[in-house]
Amino acid sequence: MERVEERLAHYLLQISANQSSITLFMKMKDLALYLGTTPxxxxxxxxxLEDHNYIKRTGKHITILDPDALENI
Structure with a gap:
């Protein structure tokens, strides 16, 4: 099984559909359950991911700063 950060990075890239910003509509506990982890x-x-400048997060709004780095996690 992939590490949590790999599953999260894959999820963010998948829902972004090559856009640089997304809004998470799931509650954090639901997203955690979906990804197989805890909130x-x-x-x-x-x-x-934010500390490594892969993303920028403001509440449920996420801007993907480095999609290539996310892809390589």
Whole structure:
């Protein structure tokens, strides 16, 4: 099974459909369940992606800053 950050990166790329920004419509606990993790881990992984400048997050709005890096996670 892939690591959580791999599943999250794949999910973000999949729903973005080559757009640079997306809005998450799922609640965090629902997204965590969908990705097979806990809400706390999901929050940490989003922070990890943000700290590495792969994404920028403002609430449920996410801007993908480096899709190539996300692809290579």
């Amino acid at each position: 706390e881990t999901l929050s940490r992984k989003l922070k990890y």
